[in-house]
Amino acid sequence: MSPTDKFIIGVDVGTGSARAGVFSADGNLLGSAAHAIAMNKPKPDFVEQDSENIWQSVCQSVRDALAKSNIAADQVAAIGFDATCSLVIRDTDNRPLGVTPGGADNWDVIVWMDHRAIREAEECTKTGAKVLEYIGGTMSPEMELPKLMWLKRHHRQNWDKMGAAYDLADFLSFRATGSNDRSCCTITCKWTYLAHQKYPWDRAFLDQIGLEDFPAKAGIDRKALGVGDLIGNLSDRGAAELGLTTDCVVGAGLIDAHAGALGTLGEYLDGNLDERFAMIAGTSTCHMALSSEPRFIKGVWGPYFGAIAPGLWLNEGGQSATGALLDHIVA
Template identity: 35%
Template sequence: MSSSSQPCYFGIDVGTGSARAILVTADGEVLATHSQNTKTWRSPDDSRIFQQSTGDIWAAIAACVNKCLVVSKVDPARVKGLGFDATCSLAVVDDEGKPVDVSPPQHGQQWGSSSLRTSQDSFVPNIVLWADHRAEEEARTINSTGHKVLDYVGGSMSLEMEIPKTLWLKKNMPDLLFSRCQFFDLPDWLTYKATASTARSTCSLVCKTSYIPPGVAGSTIGWSPDFHQAIGLGCLTDNDFHQIGGVPGKNGLVQVAGQPVGQGLTKEAAADLGLLPGTAVGSALIDAYAGWVGTVAAPATNEPGSANVSLASSKHRLAAIAGTSTCYCVQAQGGNDDGVFVEGVWGPYKDVVFPGFWQNEGGQSSTGQLIDFIIETHPATPQLKAQAEREGTSLFALLDGILASLAKRHNASTLVHLTRDLHIYPDLHGNRSPLADPSMKGIISGLTLSSGPEDLALKYLATLEAIALQTRQIIEKMNSKGHEIDSIYMSGSQAKNETLMHLLADGCNVKVLIPEGGGATAVVKGSAILGRFAHEVSDKRAALATQGDVTAAGWEDRERLWDLMVTMTKAGHFVYPSGNESEKKLLDAKYRIFLEMIDAQRRWKKMMDEAMA
């Protein structure tokens, strides 16, 4: 087959601040990639509010896909499949699919009268972004129930998940408007927009929407009506959970990763994307799990034999998807009651990528965002930005240069020696794992009156150390409960940060795989793999009429999806622990201090609560 007629596949990723598309060949070669920023609405009165728009996101996706087609000069007829991933954000539309504004009412006004939109906005902010923390009270209500669904989200449900957000909307929206809404995890809204099918992905339902797959913990329909009644969402049971996806086999369809959704692209969606109607669309994944798909089958150029990994042996590889926040996903095989239960770590989630396998997901709510915050709020940043522009380099390159110069001046054998008296606890946006405590705050110990570039460089380094030490805490907690993690497989923008990668290897004492190209495309390539899988099994599309058919096909085809991951994932390279004993002692001491800062903060909070009472 000539290269000009080979099939191609699109992967589409919706991150926190942008949408990306990638066009790849069947062996994973990149033909084109393009990204476009998306808008986030913030409230001037409430820092917890983060909202986006499905209309804005779809327009950005369409622009990215069309740009890739132009740049690559690929005939749309060659594009045989596409896959989606997105952040775990709550998209709200009415029963006709039109966006519903989710802006909170302000100053006693009625719903809808205090929209965050300006006269220049053409899109409705109908997405409650994952980072939106308005549902803190609702999360407390949910967690006070002690219901069994909490066992499958690490013991407590995060306010970043969809059920607390939906409960907040139920409490604040007019009842009639709420009753007309459909609620989608954003990855599932994308396949709905593309295909007009309301089928949901196992990934979104299990990870974010309190769904327990039938057969697990006595579940029969996936949903737990007594749970929804107890928390104040009993209305969802009235129509067999139609508003959040329905009951599988009755009024809903639940698919595992990459299974073909509906009849492929609708005419309208195909016209938007510049593709052909009927092009196969794979059941979507949350972005973290697309990163897992796009990395964990990668061999390493500097480790012979690393390509010989099976689906079952992937359990040793922790995928870290690091951008604004960081998610840590690891897989384990088992039956209906064999998941690994880790308090404070989300899951165990069954069947979210492969049938018969479980996933656990740890996370840090703010990592890339934290690094940016430390830099942007420092008084020396404008000076360094101006210098970087003059010299045609990056701010991060200047910071690395300053640290190298400081190490030389102080005869420090490693960078960690520079921050022996500077310690940062990183939970400025609450703790996702393993404390599952959104009330946690950040701490800095070791402040001086310095405010110049060297001080910024040291605080930047201490921030990277804090991220690495919290990663160690998450891995230790996972391994203590039964996981066997010996390596981290990176994806996302932070994979390009060499200093952080070395700190992860040394701080966690594991090898760290950096994907081809530095990890920037690993997540979106994971979605492209889903697109190819959907195309290859799309001959079964007509037969996937019932939930039983869909479930059976998922088991039948699961090894094929793994084979595609092996085929389409390019080799990366390992960063290994340095073995420097002096640095290890310092990092171990810093880790003990890190843990003490958690205990101290909790003691201080208790003291203040008692004083306030």
């Protein structure tokens, strides 16, 4: 390796840990590290995490991976984040806001598998809104809008204090850069953002479910960036915490399973996509298929435009408890 060579860091935040890898331009892994993430389960169906704890685990993983790779911080040209589709709630000063009444404010993340918002998800489905066609006709409690509905109804004090709400991958980009830009992947797949439309929010649907104020309140009312599009350079604070330099740039991230699908299917984007789909296994298993035209399939999430690659549509099925079920059996 030459001192002038440039390298890339990928960060993957799963349900139980944060992992970082340092890669050469041709894809060789030079060093990697992982650190666990704390989890809180205050009652049945409630699963919470601490965004600052997640960020600290990310930073430590990046620093450790960099040390193992034997390259200098100023050789890292870019960093990108993927993460679970968990919901991060912050106040107007971007400090953590607790997501459960009576709970501590540091537990500011409603984890993707949290099912507190089953009733709210059912209400979304009952509207019969056209936007539901793009999520298989049924709203899942694992998506962000039912969780926001629950928060507005059951923890109004913190809803009123809320100044920003992030999908976790977007929160990590924010902590790294200070930019509030969002990824097309996250808000298309989990927030009912219709990336293929000039006006991507279905305002009538938001009115029906009592979230007419949410895009502006959550800081999510600007155009989303395509996957990998430039968000900006690391901020002074982000660079210091990650052990990198402000010359390092950050690209718009993805949901963790979707990053796996890009890695699995990326080689075939110019070929016959009908011949392949990706199965991404972890706590859950996601079945991901790409197509050049939208496909509406009842009970299957999508079609999502641009959620993995520009100009392509994604459909997503799967099972929420696969790896988690195996963990339970082993325990």
